[in-house]
Amino acid sequence: MSGRPLLNRRLDGLGTTIFAEMSALALATGAINLGQGFPDTDGPEAIREAAVRALRDGRGNQYPPGMGVPELRTAIADHQRRFYGLSFDPDTEVLVTAGATEAIAAAMLALLEPGDEVIAFEPFYDSYAASIAMAGGVRVPLTLRAPDFRPDLDALRAAVTPRTRLLLLNSPHNPTGMVLTGDELTAIAELAVERDLLVVTDEVYEHLVFDGGAHTPLISLPGMRDRTVSISSAGKTFSFTGWKVGWVTASAPLVAAVRTSKQFLTYVASGPFQYAIAEALRLPDDYFTAFRDDLQAKRDLLADGLTTAGFEVYRPQGTYFITTDIAALGEKDALAFCRSLPERCGVVAVPNSVFYDHPDAGRTQVRFASCKQHAVLAEASSRLQRLES
Numbered sequence: 554m555s556g557r558p559l560l561n562r563r564l565d566g567l568g569t570t571i572f573a574e575m576s577a578l579a580l581a582t583g584a585i586n587l588g589q590g591f592p593d594t595d596g597p598e599a600i601r602e603a604a605v606r607a608l609r610d611g612r613g614n615q616y617p618p619g620m621g622v623p624e625l626r627t628a629i630a631d632h633q634r635r636f637y638g639l640s641f642d643p644d645t646e647v648l649v650t651a652g653a654t655e656a657i658a659a660a661m662l663a664l665l666e667p668g669d670e671v672i673a674f675e676p677f678y679d680s681y682a683a684s685i686a687m688a689g690g691v692r693v694p695l696t697l698r699a700p701d702f703r704p705d706l707d708a709l710r711a712a713v714t715p716r717t718r719l720l721l722l723n724s725p726h727n728p729t730g731m732v733l734t735g736d737e738l739t740a741i742a743e744l745a746v747e748r749d750l751l752v753v754t755d756e757v758y759e760h761l762v763f764d765g766g767a768h769t770p771l772i773s774l775p776g777m778r779d780r781t782v783s784i785s786s787a788g789k790t791f792s793f794t795g796w797k798v799g800w801v802t803a804s805a806p807l808v809a810a811v812r813t814s815k816q817f818l819t820y821v822a823s824g825p826f827q828y829a830i831a832e833a834l835r836l837p838d839d840y841f842t843a844f845r846d847d848l849q850a851k852r853d854l855l856a857d858g859l860t861t862a863g864f865e866v867y868r869p870q871g872t873y874f875i876t877t878d879i880a881a882l883g884e885k886d887a888l889a890f891c892r893s894l895p896e897r898c899g900v901v902a903v904p905n906s907v908f909y910d911h912p913d914a915g916r917t918q919v920r921f922a923s924c925k926q927h928a929v930l931a932e933a934s935s936r937l938q939r940l941e942s
Contacts, residue, residue: 730869858934
């Protein structure tokens with residue numbers, strides 16, 4: 554070889570994800586894994602049986618249509634109308650993807666030219682950085698700061714330049730659990746219209762807003778219908794994260810653009826599972842309410858345990874996750890803390906510093922996943938008490 558680096562320079566610094574490292578550490582030590590955001594129980598039995606039925610009936614065992622099976626596209630359109638009063642044509646304005654992660658990557662590849670700037674709230678899910686980099690975009694982070702992690706709207710406005718092409722938003726927000734308010738959404742929409750920006754919204758935790766709050770899709774606001782790519786997925790709402798069924802809803806031109814890049818990524822995926830998720834999206838309201846209430850109770854259980862163990866806890870408004878600060882424990886480095894935690898306490902967590910372009914902003918922040926069984930969360934809380942002693 555010539556000595557030329559094997560890895561494209563755009564991907565410098567984007568090695569193995571922190572989730573892979575911490576999950577491997579959990580396996581190696583037998584620790585309770587509160588790092589990666591997946592439930593430790595399956596979703597509804599009726600939906601799992603729907604997938605089995607699709608397999609046995611030969612539906613989806615071969616390539617499904619590139620846009621997704623019609624049953625699922627119709628169910629997604631119906632879901633958007635049922636929960637948000639939004640109308641989408643299932644034939645031209647709905648695209649099924651291999652999870653939300655592929656949808657985000659496909660959107661970045663489709664919508665960005667090299668050098669285009671993308672503003673994203675940090676800390677951010679690590680695939681955002683990779684997707685923007687692969688598209689040749691320039692990441693412009695807007696830092697959310699403890700304790701409430703609210704966006705600084707003046708700083709957002711100031712961050713927009715003539716090179717800004719797109720806003721990449723996540724609400725409910727991973728990892729902080731922040732949920733954008735109506736006033737914040739309105740200000741962001743007005744800015745996008747004024748500066749003629751595209752917006753990609755990651756809404757995978759849309760059904761996990763706690764304490765009586767509600768999720769409002771940005772695409773529902775005035776002026777946003779033709780400039781917003783709205784992304785969600787089934788994994789977080791139905792506890793089948795391994796099925797990798799996500800979707801895009803947007804105007805027909807934006808869906809066509811995203812599909813152009815998506816077809817050269819996976820082409821299609823998750824055939825039989827698409828039929829099952831079509832049924833899942835039609836579950837009664839009681840399912841979504843009970844699911845949210847259960848996750849809120851789990852949030853409270855773990856948050857109380859973390860507080861007792863000496864962490865500063867930033868109680869989230871939504872999502873699977875709780876962000877904490879370890880400075881009160883006398884700790885100064887979240888990455889070192891998380892690497893030592895399995896041996897010290899038999900628990901795995903994730904350092905928030907890896908989700909920042911400016912790691913010092915999250916140097917002592919640690920994220921715990923609360924989407925586990927109540928008994929598991931109680932045991933993890935008990936183990937974490939060792940830190941105090």
